[in-house]
Amino acid sequence: MSFAASVITLYPEMFPGPLGISLAGKALDDGIWSLDTIALREFGIGKHRAVDDTPAGGGAGMVLRADVLANAIDRAIDSVSDINDQRPRLLMSPRGRVLDQAYVRELAEGPGAVIVCGRFEGVDERVIEARQLIEVSVGDYVLSGGEIAAMALLDAVVRLLPGVMGNAESGEQESFEEGLLEHPHYTRPQIFEGREIPDVLTSGDHGKVEQWRREQAEKLTRERRPDLAAKADKGGAR
Ligand code: SAH
Numbered sequence: 296m297s298f299a300a301s302v303i304t305l306y307p308e309m310f311p312g313p314l315g316i317s318l319a320g321k322a323l324d325d326g327i328w329s330l331d332t333i334a335l336r337e338f339g340i341g342k343h344r345a346v347d348d349t350p351a352g353g354g355a356g357m358v359l360r361a362d363v364l365a366n367a368i369d370r371a372i373d374s375v376s377d378i379n380d381q382r383p384r385l386l387m388s389p390r391g392r393v394l395d396q397a398y399v400r401e402l403a404e405g406p407g408a409v410i411v412c413g414r415f416e417g418v419d420e421r422v423i424e425a426r427q428l429i430e431v432s433v434g435d436y437v438l439s440g441g442e443i444a445a446m447a448l449l450d451a452v453v454r455l456l457p458g459v460m461g462n463a464e465s466g467e468q469e470s471f472e473e474g475l476l477e478h479p480h481y482t483r484p485q486i487f488e489g490r491e492i493p494d495v496l497t498s499g500d501h502g503k504v505e506q507w508r509r510e511q512a513e514k515l516t517r518e519r520r521p522d523l524a525a526k527a528d529k530g531g532a533r
Pocket residue numbers: 386387388389390411412413414415416417418431432433434435436437438439440441442444
């Protein structure tokens with residue numbers, strides 16, 4: 296069973312975009328995941344297919360209409376062949392839970408996702424409640440729309456799907472998978488501008504290499520991400 300992504304967006308021409316290239320693109324071609332892009336404009340109201348309106352209570356900007364979004368979400372749900380669409384419905388939103396590798400993995404183990412990309416000031420609160428949207432953020436900064444956030448999420452999920460990464464191991468030793476940042480990498484040449492590859496890595500002693508990598512990962516995590524290090528100490532990661 297492949298991972299079924301439905302993306303609701305005012306800018307369908309942005310997809311698959313970068314998701315059509317490299318690992319994700321090959322996986323798309325191979326049918327490991329599918330992408331159904333739903334053009335929000337098609338569900339717009341009236342001659343001009345309006346999807347937004349001014350905010351109740353006044354203020355700057357425009358808000359995506361609840362009825363228009365709900366119709367698009369319902370179409371996304373109808374479009375999968377399963378009678379019972381169990382996919383989580385996500386709304387890309389700076390107010391949401393911040394995306395992390397644990398949630399990426401959880402999504403990758405599921406049937407897919409319906410992803411709503413916001414625009415303008417955001418979306419009418421009532422559609423979030425009525426369609427039980429889970430708000431997901433890609434970090435504490437504001438993008439102009441949810442599309443790039445949706446692409447980041449899908450890219451992270453797709454690379455974990457079975458058959459996408461050549462070396463099955465390479466998904467498990469990376470940053471965050473053990474609650475740690477990854478150790479440094481080196482490759483040829485042996486000397487670059489006077490800097491040598493650390494001796495241990497060319498010693499051929501796999502035990503020592505593993506130990507060195509672990510120490511480096513722990514050191515980097517303590518230095519750069521004390522928040523992650525504290526979680527790892529408590530055994531709270533994963
Ligand atoms: N007025 C909103 C920002 C709207 S930005 C606020 O202050 O919170 C327009 C759209 O971009 C949002 O609806 C959301 O879909 C998307 N977006 C912006 N920043 C995001 C982030 N950090 N993570 C996920 N989506 C984001």
